[in-house]
Amino acid sequence: MSNIGIIVGREFNERVRKKSFIVMTILMPLLVVAMMIIPSLIMLHSTGDTKRVAVIDHSGIIAPQLESGEEIQYEPTDLSVEDARTLLTDYFGVLEIGADVMTNPNCVRLYANGSTSLAFEESLEDDIVDIIEREKLKEHNIHNLDEILAQVKTSVTITTFRNDEQSEEADEQTKSSAISTAIGFILGMMLYFILILYGAMVMQSVIEEKNSRVLEVMVSSVKPFELMMGKILGIATVAAVQILIWGVLIIGASAVAMPALVPADVMQSVEAMQAGTLDITQAEVDLDLLNAIGTATDVQYISTIFVWLLLFTVGGYLLYSAIFAAIGSSVDSVQDAQQLQTPVMLPIIISIFVMMTIFNDPNSPVAVWCSYIPFTSPIVMMARIPCGIPTWEIVLSLGILYASFVVMVWLAAKIYRVGIFMYGKKPSFKELWKWMRYKY
Amino acid sequence: MKELLKIENVSKHFADHTALDDVSLSIPEGSIYGLLGPNGAGKTTLIRIINRITAPDSGRVLFDGHEIAPADVYRIGYLPEERGLYKKMKVGEQAIFFARLKGLSRHEATVRLKQWFIKFGIQDWWNKKVEELSKGMAQKVQFIVTILHEPKLLIFDEPFSGFDPINANQLKEEILALRDKGATVIFSTHNMASVEEICDHITLINKSHNILSGPVSDIRRRHGNNIFRIAYRGEEESLRRALEGRCDLLGVEDEESMRYNTMKIHVEHDEDVRSVISAVNEAVELRSFDEIIPSMNDIFIRAVDGKL
Numbered sequence: 159m160s161n162i163g164i165i166v167g168r169e170f171n172e173r174v175r176k177k178s179f180i181v182m183t184i185l186m187p188l189l190v191v192a193m194m195i196i197p198s199l200i201m202l203h204s205t206g207d208t209k210r211v212a213v214i215d216h217s218g219i220i221a222p223q224l225e226s227g228e229e230i231q232y233e234p235t236d237l238s239v240e241d242a243r244t245l246l247t248d249y250f251g252v253l254e255i256g257a258d259v260m261t262n263p264n265c266v267r268l269y270a271n272g273s274t275s276l277a278f279e280e281s282l283e284d285d286i287v288d289i290i291e292r293e294k295l296k297e298h299n300i301h302n303l304d305e306i307l308a309q310v311k312t313s314v315t316i317t318t319f320r321n322d323e324q325s326e327e328a329d330e331q332t333k334s335s336a337i338s339t340a341i342g343f344i345l346g347m348m349l350y351f352i353l354i355l356y357g358a359m360v361m362q363s364v365i366e367e368k369n370s371r372v373l374e375v376m377v378s379s380v381k382p383f384e385l386m387m388g389k390i391l392g393i394a395t396v397a398a399v400q401i402l403i404w405g406v407l408i409i410g411a412s413a414v415a416m417p418a419l420v421p422a423d424v425m426q427s428v429e430a431m432q433a434g435t436l437d438i439t440q441a442e443v444d445l446d447l448l449n450a451i452g453t454a455t456d457v458q459y460i461s462t463i464f465v466w467l468l469l470f471t472v473g474g475y476l477l478y479s480a481i482f483a484a485i486g487s488s489v490d491s492v493q494d495a496q497q498l499q500t501p502v503m504l505p506i507i508i509s510i511f512v513m514m515t516i517f518n519d520p521n522s523p524v525a526v527w528c529s530y531i532p533f534t535s536p537i538v539m540m541a542r543i544p545c546g547i548p549t550w551e552i553v554l555s556l557g558i559l560y561a562s563f564v565v566m567v568w569l570a571a572k573i574y575r576v577g578i579f580m581y582g583k584k585p586s587f588k589e590l591w592k593w594m595r596y597k598y
Numbered sequence: 599m600k601e602l603l604k605i606e607n608v609s610k611h612f613a614d615h616t617a618l619d620d621v622s623l624s625i626p627e628g629s630i631y632g633l634l635g636p637n638g639a640g641k642t643t644l645i646r647i648i649n650r651i652t653a654p655d656s657g658r659v660l661f662d663g664h665e666i667a668p669a670d671v672y673r674i675g676y677l678p679e680e681r682g683l684y685k686k687m688k689v690g691e692q693a694i695f696f697a698r699l700k701g702l703s704r705h706e707a708t709v710r711l712k713q714w715f716i717k718f719g720i721q722d723w724w725n726k727k728v729e730e731l732s733k734g735m736a737q738k739v740q741f742i743v744t745i746l747h748e749p750k751l752l753i754f755d756e757p758f759s760g761f762d763p764i765n766a767n768q769l770k771e772e773i774l775a776l777r778d779k780g781a782t783v784i785f786s787t788h789n790m791a792s793v794e795e796i797c798d799h800i801t802l803i804n805k806s807h808n809i810l811s812g813p814v815s816d817i818r819r820r821h822g823n824n825i826f827r828i829a830y831r832g833e834e835e836s837l838r839r840a841l842e843g844r845c846d847l848l849g850v851e852d853e854e855s856m857r858y859n860t861m862k863i864h865v866e867h868d869e870d871v872r873s874v875i876s877a878v879n880e881a882v883e884l885r886s887f888d889e890i891i892p893s894m895n896d897i898f899i900r901a902v903d904g905k906l
Contacts, residue, residue, distance in 0.1 A: 161699055164695065164698050164699055165699075168687075168695050172684075172686070172687065317792065326667040353769075367682075369680030369686075370683070370684070371678070371680040371681055371686060372682040372683060372684055374678040374680050374681065374682065375676075375678060375681055375683075375696070375740070376699070377649075377651045378671065378674070378676035378678070379671055379672075379696070379699040379700050380651045380699055385692060486722075590611065
């Protein structure tokens with residue numbers, strides 16, 4: 159046992175002292191933040207462009223009522239369709255509205271000078287539909303129509319309350335679905351990177367030891383099993399330290415930075431909402447935003463998620479690194495490992511696809527099954543947890559994960575102790591199966 | 599003489615071939631024991647069994663009188679033929695790491711390493727990374743790592759490969775010194791000259807069998823097959839005439855440095871040797887009459903070819 163300790167110590171010291179470790183530890187959170195911010199920045203900038211649309215209205219009803227907005231600027235024109243199409247090339251397009259649009263709403267045509275997006279067409283349609291509907295209502299001769307419409311107009315914001323045991327002590331507390339989804343996605347992606355990054359690190363390091371023939375020297379004092387476990391656990395401690403540093407950063411940001419950055423009056427509303435005393439009808443700010451800030455500053459909630467993250471990351475890492483260690487031991491170079499690696503990467507990729515479906519339904523059968531299957535459970539379960547999953551489900555999934563790790567290590571060790579003495583051979587899966595049954 | 603290591607009827611089969619088939623040998627304490635054999639004969643498997651890297655299918659390995667146990671790896675030092683160190687690790691740190699795996703404390707390892715580094719005059723390598731060392735330098739570090747825990751049994755697989763003659767000689771002196779201090783050395787090599795030079799006993803393994811065992815001098819004498827070299831002054835013709843019918847003439851050795859004429863002969867029966875000598879003595883001026891003791895190289899080749 160002490161040998162494993164010595165090997166773990168070496169792996170840890172060698173890696174933590176490397177510059178790449180320090181750089182990664184600082185860069186990774188920045189990368190995650192950038193991944194969140196950059197798409198919204200791009201979205202902000204892409205809407206800044208106003209599209210000019212020439213309108214030829216044969217009905218005479220629609221054009222006067224079309225309201226130009228930030229996105230679309232409507233400009234009625236008297237040109238014929240043919241002339242407009244040939245002359246107005248600097249416009250985004252020409253919108254032709256048929257004379258009988260009130261009875262036949264399908265006679266609207268857009269002659270675009272470039273490609274249009276679905277979103278653009280939808281907003282054009284919405285604008286026209288609004289006008290047609292208003293016109294049709296007018297025909298009923300309702301008195302005070304505009305006032306009635308203004309009074310009828312409603313917008314609903316759902317406030318979600320969770321009934322599971324996590325919120326027992328604070329039953330009034332609510333979690334924003336939007337931020338839960340975002341957190342789930344970030345956690346899933348983080349796990350994906352960690353599994354691939356550290357799994358590959360184990361594999362590479364085994365290949366390196368095999369190539370430099372250090373293994374030949376080591377096996378005379380250490381059992382191959384101790385060697386493999388020492389490597390897996392050593393790199394695991396590196397990963398754990400890295401995640402802990404990130405955790406401290408994130409929890410610190412949640413507890414200190416967020417309240418400091420958000421304006422005081424908004425923070426007061428958030429606190430009031432969390433206490434259940436907020437008068438929703440009087441709230442000046444968007445309830446969704448309040449909710450999001452509330453969730454992001456809830457240190458206890460973030461910490462709980464963090465503990466799960468640590469457990470699933472370690473479990474997933476252990477399972478995959480055992481496989482990667484076995485692969486590394488059986489080949490001579492990283493290139494040779496490719497062929498064996500592909501089937502191992504497949505469940506990780508599948509997890510990412512399943513994770514995408516979780517945003518629509520965290521409890522779909524596929525999502526639930528994949529959060530129990532050990533090869534996909536770390537990523538899928540991690541993405542589901544922020545959506546509110548009963549604790550017993552999480553514990554069961556963890557139990558399966560760690561049990562399958564034990565089985566996997568046992569199998570991997572069998573391959574490993576044969577593999578480390580095999581040179582110049584590119585083994586197939588059939589061969590690995592044979593190695594597993596060698597007696598030593 | 600007391601035996602440090604005894605291999606009893608050890609067999610080891612792999613899926614598609616037999617590496618060792620009923621091999622027995624015993625290694626006297628305080629000797630340098632040559633483990634010879636062509637590539638693929640089963641030497642490495644035997645060494646791995648001694649190191650407890652693999653277990654035999656049948657048979658026993660006795661170390662110092664008891665069946666070999668896990669703790670015994672602390673009393674064995676193994677320098678494999680394919681050796682390696684962590685390239686990115688510093689020399690001193692790495693040596694301490696390996697020493698700790700052999701059961702030394704960090705402190706003890708540091709003290710001993712410093713002594714060896716001073717002895718070899720390589721103190722300034724301590725903080726260098728292994729990748730900065732030349733191959734020969736790295737081999738030296740590896741040698742120190744192998745012997746640092748003062749094992750009772752040392753196993754060297756081709757220890758001299760990669761060394762220049764000066765360093766190889768230094769290494770040889772160290773190995774002999776270790777033997778004199780009481781260590782037992784198993785020495786696996788293809789270099790027959792070094793076997794003659796330093797081995798006390800040998801075992802020759804071929805095709806997973808032990809085909810030849812014993813003290814080096816005994817083996818060489820035992821396999822001398824009545825070939826003699828005659829050095830003389832006089833007519834070659836008269837020598838030929840005198841020996842006609844008494845023995846086979848194998849030919850003239852014409853080495854330029856020789857001060858005398860020479861002739862190699864083969865005498866069929868031991869009883870005839872005296873009469874051959876007197877015949878030679880009458881025919882020419884006899885300066886020497888030597889039995890040619892075969893080199894280990896010859897014995898090795900003939901044994902492997904099955905001609906012994």
